Amino acid sequence: MVVSEEHVLVKVAGVFVANTGEAPEETGPVVFLESEAKRILPIYIGVSEAFSIQTAMDNTPYPRPLTHDLFISVLENNGFRIEKIIIDDISEGVFFSRLIISKNGNPSEFDARPSDCIALSVRTSAPVYVSSKVMEQASVEKNDYTVE
Numbered sequence: 001m002v003v004s005e006e007h008v009l010v011k012v013a014g015v016f017v018a019n020t021g022e023a024p025e026e027t028g029p030v031v032f033l034e035s036e037a038k039r040i041l042p043i044y045i046g047v048s049e050a051f052s053i054q055t056a057m058d059n060t061p062y063p064r065p066l067t068h069d070l071f072i073s074v075l076e077n078n079g080f081r082i083e084k085i086i087i088d089d090i091s092e093g094v095f096f097s098r099l100i101i102s103k104n105g106n107p108s109e110f111d112a113r114p115s116d117c118i119a120l121s122v123r124t125s126a127p128v129y130v131s132s133k134v135m136e137q138a139s140v141e142k143n144d145y146t147v148e
Helices: 048-055 069-078 112-126 131-140
Strands: 008-017 027-035 039-044 081-091 094-103 106-112 128-131
Touching: 008 039, 008 048, 008 081, 008 112, 008 131, 027 048, 027 128, 039 112, 039 131, 048 069, 048 112, 069 081, 069 112, 081 112, 081 131, 094 112, 106 128, 112 128, 128 131
Parallel strands: 081 128
Antiparallel strands: 008 027, 008 128, 027 039, 081 094, 094 106
16 A cells, blocks of 8 residues: 555565575575565564564563563553654665654654564554655565565
8 A cells, every 4th residue: 555655555574584695594584564566675684673573473472571562561651652663765775764653642753773663563553654765776576585
């Protein structure tokens, strides 16, 4: 779904391990964001963020809150809610995103890593938007990726 000429709504399609270099053993976690047009935006992330995203997607319970769970509790206990995530730029392979939160209808936005924003989004069902420019530059056709 294109929400405007500038942004596309995406869903978190999953966290995978992908080759990050020329050697087969050079691998790392990648999160796939999928558009309605069946384009995939792969974003390479850290191991801890991958763990956080995957456990939230799997609804894995933990006896103690993980960092993203704690952050959400602090926000919600102070009357804030996560409105949306916007991934709006890429420079030299690094993605940039904004976390939009609100309290009493007054939005505030913060610069944040896409991996942290995605981890928050999967926990709160906040929508994730990607700028059309970023999708054009960095996404691939879904059929171009094979998952083993």
